[in-house]
Each structure stands twice: as C-alpha cells, then as structure tokens.
Amino acid sequence: MSGRLAVVGLGPGDPRYLTPEAGETLAGVDALYGYGPYLDRVPARAGQSRHPSDNREEGARAIAALRHAALGANVAVVSGGDPGVFAMAAAICEQIETGPDAWRALDVVFVPGITAMLAVASKIGAPLGHDFCALSLSDNLKPWPLVERRLDAAASAGFVLALYNPVSRARPWQLGNAIERLRRQLPDTTPVVFGRAVGRTDEQVSVTPLGQAAATSADMATLVIVGTRETRVIARPGRSPLVYTPRATAEVSV
Amino acid sequence: MSGRLAVVGLGPGDPRYLTPEAGETLAGVDALYGYGPYLDRVPARAGQSRHPSDNREEGARAIAALRHAALGANVAVVSGGDPGVFAMAAAICEQIETGPDAWRALDVVFVPGITAMLAVASKIGAPLGHDFCALSLSDNLKPWPLVERRLDAAASAGFVLALYNPVSRARPWQLGNAIERLRRQLPDTTPVVFGRAVGRTDEQVSVTPLGQAAATSADMATLVIVGTRETRVIARPGRSPLVYTPRATAEVSV
Structure with a gap:
C-alpha cells in the first residue's frame, strides 16, 4: 500500500496559468476529486476516474479522496x-x-497555483506592490465581527486588501457592509479593483474610487482589491488605466 | 512603432513552476532585463539580447527596459x-x-507567477489556509516603525503573516526584532515556518515554535511564515510534519 494524495492548484480559468508541475501531477493520477466546474478544466484521460462534488462539500470531498488514497491509489484533489x-x-x-x-x-x-489576487493584479498593473492582506469575506467559517475587525486593522495599518469570496447567493450583504466599513478608514478616492472571471473569455477588470464602489459590481467569480491611501491610477490615452501601489512609503501613522 | 513590455514572473527556482504563459512570453521577446541570477534561469535563444543588472537597481532597470520598448522592441523584464x-x-x-x-x-x-509564500506553504501543508498578510521586512523603502505597526496590527487581528525579505547583509537585525515583537502578541507555541530556496536543489523547509525561532535560521533566500493562535502542527510517523491554519475560527477578539 503506497497511496498518494496530491492537492493541486489549477490557477485561474485559463490553461496558460497551469504550471508544468500541476499538469504532470494531474496526468499521473488514478482518480480526480474536486468541485465540478474545476474538474471540467482537467482534460479527460483513459483510466482515470472522476469524482465531482458541490462547492460547499470540502470536508466530504477531502474524506472521500483520503479514503481512496489510503486504498493505495494515486489521487488528486483540484482547486x-x-x-x-x-x-x-x-x-x-x-x-x-x-x-x-x-x-x-x-x-x-501540495502543488501551488496562481491564486486569484495575483491574476487580477496582473491584469491592471501592480495594486499589490506594497504590503497586503488576503481576507475572505465569507462568514460561513468565522463570525462577521471578526471580518470587520480585520478590515479595520488592515486598512488602518496601510495594507492593501485582497477580498476573496466577496459575495454569493447566500451571502448578499457582506461586500456592501465591508465597503461601508472601509470608507470610515480610507479616502473616497482610494482605488478599488474588481476582477471577474480572470483568464476566461468573459473576463472583466475595472477600477472604481472607493466612494463610488458598489457591491453589485461583484459576484461569486469576482476578486476585489482595495488599495491604500498611496495606491495610484495612471490614466493612459487609448489604453486602460494602470493601478499600482508604490513600493516606497514614508507614512508611519495613518 | 509598436513596442511592448512584458513583466514576467518566473516563479520559484524550478522550471516546473514556470507557467505556459510566462514561457511563451519569454520565448517571443527581443530583449530580456532582470537581476542576473533570475535572467540565468531563462534559456538562451538566438536573436535575444540579455541585460542583467544588480539586485538593488530596480528603478534603473525599469527605465532601461521602458526606453528599449519605446524604440519599438518587444522587451521582457523578469522577476x-x-x-x-x-x-x-x-x-x-x-x-x-x-x-x-x-x-x-x-x-x-504583466504575467503572474507562483510567489514565494505559496511555494513555501505548499511544501509543508496549508499554513496560509486562513486570512493572511504579506509583509516585507525591508526598511529600505519604508520606516521601521511602520513595519512594527503592521506586525502588531496583523498578529493581533489573527492574520497569518508571510514575511518577505526577512534579512540581508545590509539588514541583519530586522527579523530578530520582528520575532521579538510578535512574541508580545502570540503564544510561544505559534508555529513559524522557515522556507529557504524552495524549488532549488538546496531547498530547506522547517517549522519551529515562535518561542524558539531564531533569526539566524533565515537568509536572503528565505521566506518566513508566522502562524496564528490557531495554526496546527500535525506530527506524522516517518514523515515530516504538516502545518496548517484551519479554515474555521470562532475567535472574535484575541
């Protein structure tokens, strides 16, 4: 018995983001587990079984994949x-x-992949060019007051914020609440980047000042990046603007 | 004149981390700019000029690459x-x-790549499995009191911390200072991951409790991940331990 479990990152929805390490790992397994739409991105291969499951079933999916590997199989779980x-x-x-x-x-x-905030940032410049935080706005696994506390702590200390899971059908108000909260800490001019479906054909990336940012600009496929007081927008004639956070700051208290 | 500039991420030091998008971009350019050791990782191709520069010369390198592209060339800058x-x-x-x-x-x-914290995390489990911050310990471009303020803010709000640029010949004391600072906020048992040269043949990844963590465990090629109160270490007979931060927390104030 020499089972093996690989937890593999596919990157955003374009095979040009899939690393060779991830591609080779996926090619060599007996069985594939994952959220259905992610599994659909892995080319079918003879002899591999496929076990799609729903978005919310991470625990059950992990157990099924571990049981399968413990039988001696070479198993991959994809994200x-x-x-x-x-x-x-x-x-x-x-x-x-x-x-x-x-x-x-x-x-x-564990096989790393390009995470959404890196892909979204790359489509508009370098908004994560200075210190930053990645924060999930889902309150399925933590209490909302803790999310608020982290928003306050990160924004007031001058971190850029990458907001994962900003909204879903079951969580419609969290992003709007977060935007309101951040407006207490940051100027209305602070650039906010909405990156949707990056790497897919329906990709959309835009920048809006915090004072005009609307939660309705985001859905489940969106990653939101909120800049700092120092994040800049460069207008370019005939081209989309660049957004970046300078490497240097002299700011000590904000 | 239709110059083009691509800013390309190579990922950590193993070609198996290089995305197809990055590989294709590098293969198609007329000129390559970058820190010498990074450029050395890009295969030589006929007809491409190579312009290595020193680590500290980001501004001058950017100017040289932009000037070259503005002449109508297809230029890549690598990171x-x-x-x-x-x-x-x-x-x-x-x-x-x-x-x-x-x-x-x-x-x-801009072509994204696997950043060091993702690669280091992947070698030991899922230490970034909950909300986290990425913070550079270099005080070349910001005052040290601001670094301290961010360490305090992130640790006290329950973010995992990924510390970039922890130490260099010119900055020998910053990591030790940061570790001391974090000990005021976090228990001595908090897992600290030192990941050095991930993807290279001399790769080393280890975990140490914060109370015993020593700045001498890090050098310029090291990325340090400091867990939260909830980060776990799983001992495994005959295997290296896994370190992970649970997705769920009930913690509101810390």
Whole structure:
C-alpha cells in the first residue's frame, strides 16, 4: 500500500496559468476529486476516474479522496487558483489531523497555483506592490465581527486588501457592509479593483474610487482589491488605466 | 512603432513552476532585463539580447527596459516569483507614471507567477489556509516603525503573516526584532515556518515554535511564515510534519 494524495492548484480559468508541475501531477493520477466546474478544466484521460462534488462539500470531498488514497491509489484533489489560499489544502489537513492513523502515513503533496489576487493584479498593473492582506469575506467559517475587525486593522495599518469570496447567493450583504466599513478608514478616492472571471473569455477588470464602489459590481467569480491611501491610477490615452501601489512609503501613522 | 513590455514572473527556482504563459512570453521577446541570477534561469535563444543588472537597481532597470520598448522592441523584464509581489511590476509602473508620454502609450503586460509564500506553504501543508498578510521586512523603502505597526496590527487581528525579505547583509537585525515583537502578541507555541530556496536543489523547509525561532535560521533566500493562535502542527510517523491554519475560527477578539 503506497497511496498518494496530491492537492493541486489549477490557477485561474485559463490553461496558460497551469504550471508544468500541476499538469504532470494531474496526468499521473488514478482518480480526480474536486468541485465540478474545476474538474471540467482537467482534460479527460483513459483510466482515470472522476469524482465531482458541490462547492460547499470540502470536508466530504477531502474524506472521500483520503479514503481512496489510503486504498493505495494515486489521487488528486483540484482547486481553482492555489489550493493553499481559501481552498482544499487546509480542508485536507483538517481531515488528516482528525482522521485514522493511516491518513497520517500517506504521501501527501501540495502543488501551488496562481491564486486569484495575483491574476487580477496582473491584469491592471501592480495594486499589490506594497504590503497586503488576503481576507475572505465569507462568514460561513468565522463570525462577521471578526471580518470587520480585520478590515479595520488592515486598512488602518496601510495594507492593501485582497477580498476573496466577496459575495454569493447566500451571502448578499457582506461586500456592501465591508465597503461601508472601509470608507470610515480610507479616502473616497482610494482605488478599488474588481476582477471577474480572470483568464476566461468573459473576463472583466475595472477600477472604481472607493466612494463610488458598489457591491453589485461583484459576484461569486469576482476578486476585489482595495488599495491604500498611496495606491495610484495612471490614466493612459487609448489604453486602460494602470493601478499600482508604490513600493516606497514614508507614512508611519495613518 | 509598436513596442511592448512584458513583466514576467518566473516563479520559484524550478522550471516546473514556470507557467505556459510566462514561457511563451519569454520565448517571443527581443530583449530580456532582470537581476542576473533570475535572467540565468531563462534559456538562451538566438536573436535575444540579455541585460542583467544588480539586485538593488530596480528603478534603473525599469527605465532601461521602458526606453528599449519605446524604440519599438518587444522587451521582457523578469522577476523571481510573482512580479506584482515586492518585485518589478510596481517599479515599472512608478517609471511609467513619471516618465515621458510615450511610455504611457506602450503596450505593457504583466504575467503572474507562483510567489514565494505559496511555494513555501505548499511544501509543508496549508499554513496560509486562513486570512493572511504579506509583509516585507525591508526598511529600505519604508520606516521601521511602520513595519512594527503592521506586525502588531496583523498578529493581533489573527492574520497569518508571510514575511518577505526577512534579512540581508545590509539588514541583519530586522527579523530578530520582528520575532521579538510578535512574541508580545502570540503564544510561544505559534508555529513559524522557515522556507529557504524552495524549488532549488538546496531547498530547506522547517517549522519551529515562535518561542524558539531564531533569526539566524533565515537568509536572503528565505521566506518566513508566522502562524496564528490557531495554526496546527500535525506530527506524522516517518514523515515530516504538516502545518496548517484551519479554515474555521470562532475567535472574535484575541
């Protein structure tokens, strides 16, 4: 018995973001687990079984993949973006910690991918060019007051903010609340980047001042980047603007 | 005249991290600019000129590459990791904003890469599995009191911390100071991951409790990840430990 579990990042929705390491790993496995739309991005190969599941079923998916690997199979669990950022890597570790001893004996590898904030940033310049935070706006796994506390702490200390999971059908008000909250800390002119479906044919990336930013600009496929007081927008004749946060700052208190 | 400038992320030091998009972009340019050791990772091609420069010369390198592209050439500037994270993308934007009008008319693209914190995290589990911050410990471009303020803000609000540029010959004391500072906010048992030269043959990744973490464990090629109160270490018989930060937390104040 020499089962192996690989937790693989596909990057955003364009195969040109898939690393060779991820591609080789996926080509070599017996079974693939993941959220259906992510699995659909992996080319079908003879002899590989495919086990799609729903978005909200991370725990059950992790257990099924670990059980399969513990039978001696070579198994991959896929995530969009990077598996270590609000995705399957932590879900797998949670199950390994609390599961049977055999799961701790498994060969488990994690294969990184381009996470959404890097892809969105690349489409508009360098908004993450200075210190930044990645924060999930989902309050499924943490209380909303903690999200608010983190928004305040990050914005007041001058971190750029990358907001993951800004909105979903079950969480319609969180992004609007976050924008209102950030307006207390940051000037209305602070650039906010909405990046939707980056790497897909329906990709949309835009920049709006915080004072005019609307939660309705985001959906489940959107990553939002909120700049700092120092984030700049460069207008370019005949081209889309560039947004960047300078590397240098002299700011000590904000 | 239709010059083009691509700012390209190579990922960590293993070609298996280089995305197809980055590889194709590098193969198609007339000229390559970058820090010497990064340029050395790009295969030589006939007809391409190579312009290595020193680590500290980001501004001059950006200007040289923009001038070259403005002559009508297809130019790439390379960064290790991701160019948008403490690297060349912001340096290029800074020069575009303050430079001649012609630079704002250029076709400029940014090609993301696997940044160091994702690669280091992947080698040990999922330490970035919850909200996290990326913070450069270099005080070349910001005052040290601001770094301290951000360390306090991030740790006290329960963010995992990824520390870039922890130490260099010219900055020997900053990491030690940061570790001392974090000990005031976090328990001595908090897991600290030192990831050195990930993707290279001399790769080393280890975990140490904050109370025993020593700045001497890091050098210029190291990325340090400091967990939260909730970050876990899973001991595994016959295997290296896994480190992860659970997706869920009930913590509101810390």
